[in-house]
Amino acid sequence: MTRPLVIGPLGVEQSALCSFWEELQRRHKHDLPWESVAAGLLAMRVVDAHSDGVPVAADATRRIREQVEALSPEESTRTTLIALSDTGAFLRGEPADELIAAVFAYGRALEFEGAWALAVDVYDVCLRIPQLDAHPMLARLYIRLGRCYLCLESLSRASELIELGKEIAIAAENLEVELLAEMALCRMAALRGNLPQAERLADAVLARAQAPELRSIQSRAVHERATIAFYRSDYRTSVMLDLEALRLCLEPTEAWRIRSDMGGCLILLGLLDEARRITWSVVNRSPERSVRVGAQLNLLELEALAGDRDAFEVIRQGLLRAPLPPELATGLQHQLGRAFLVLGDVEHAREHLRRALTLATEFGFGAIIIEVDELLKQTHARARSRAVYSDEDVAQIRTALATL
């Protein structure tokens, strides 16, 4: 997907919070996310005004604060927006560090919600804070921006930003951020299908991240190796590496990502009960919406493979009820189409695949358009190829899983 692009009278992009405006015109007022996005837009305008040195009326900041507090406590961005409204931009102070950290945290919260286009706008607001120049957060910010563009399928932009973040981290002799950039580049190589390069990058990171304080990076590198093994259809190795990554992992969010990927592998290994247990735990406990939805999509496939139409329906209805950002909504329709194909229900499969195609065309998801188009051409059920493993392999994986 590309971000909404607003071309100004001078023929160049005007990017001031355009994703927020676009998002708000799509949503309905009484839908909670509308209020959340509106509160975010107002808060970002205050930060921009602060960057411009323009004081915002106390009455306006008070109203924004009230608007944020009125959000449901379950709204994931509420906490970060409250923290933001406690900062200098709202209270007329100058602690730029707090402001930068608060805006960054709001961007991360949006990423967790799968709202990558909004997160890009938020990181842009952060970049406009004058004190960010030479701030230690700058390199991380570029890498996060790169990651967002990666999710929005803008690979060349993502690559430029991650390289830039890496360059700044190297200049600042910040090994941790440099290795984070390397990991992002590794993911990009894997997405582009250049698995040998991805493997080389992951190995290089592993070799350099030996210090105890870099254990999280080690975990990410091992997880990346697991992903590469998955892309090579070596699901057994992938699960074993995921378990190793989980052992090293110190960040709860990353741990749920690893479990989610592991669940996907277990489905393909035919270990449906284990996959179901792990995947449900991800659905119920991961703080990242995109990971939770991804896990639910895996469950759809799992129940389709298990032939449990009732369980499949329960998950399907739950997913269809939830308002989803465009990326996940498209992914859902795509996955439903695939799952119905597995169930042999060609009519429903076509219906969902057509919806996926409409959404993918509307939002510009090139890769999905191609795949859905292919699937639509098929008129018979098609199950995903499953690798064959010996009983010994399966027993070994079961033993390893028991240690979880």
Next chain:
Amino acid sequence: MHARVGVVALLTDRGRGRLLAALPHAMICGSCLEAERQLRSDNCAALILDPCVPGVTAEWAQGLRSEFPLIAFVLYAELDPLAFARMAELMRNGFADVVLRGYDDTPSRITQLLEDAIARSRDQRTVERVIEQFGGAPAALRSAIVQMFSHPNRFHNVHDLARIALMSIRAVFRHLDAAGVSSGRRLVAAARVLRAYQLLRQHSPTSREVARRLGYASADQMCVHFTELTGYTPAQVKKGVEETDFVDRVIASICTRTADAALAAAELSV
């Protein structure tokens, strides 16, 4: 500012009270026709536009912008899905200045937003001239330069420009050089000097006030930039310096090629 600069506001009944409280001298209109008549008859600097007024479409607004290229268009809307749907259409067509009712329409805030929008619209042709130089530069850098001229107070050095362009400082210098810009520092200063010129001409603030608003450490520092880039002081500008003359001097001071051409032209005329 408002007693001197004409502001036309095309509004629904709902928005009039708050806007008039903030801008008592604004000329309120209730229909597109009335607003067009007002713009044609008066020397207006800004049109405040409620997207919910019947007849307000992107096409209509674009037509008006072609007719009045120096007028600032400012959208004035409530935090409401219907207004946002209409506003999004206008924003997609490049109408980017927005005042949110109940949040931005206090007298001081709306005054500042309007002044900046007016200055931006008046600087438009100058920015076009600068951007022309950067025809071969990446879109991200051109966008950052436009942002710099739109919000000059956010940019204090080339590092700021690089940060917003999402580029390394070396890449920015490479592109500046290719565009024939003699000095990155001067390019950044030019954006602030041009805005200062517009603000000094719009109404009667002190140089100190303008310097503060543009993020200068002092009025003296602003004066140094003025003389370095144009040979004029802020005091001379307040007394009256022709805009074309001022802008030409700024452009010549930042662009080597233009400066060389000007030098060649001067030599020829001798």
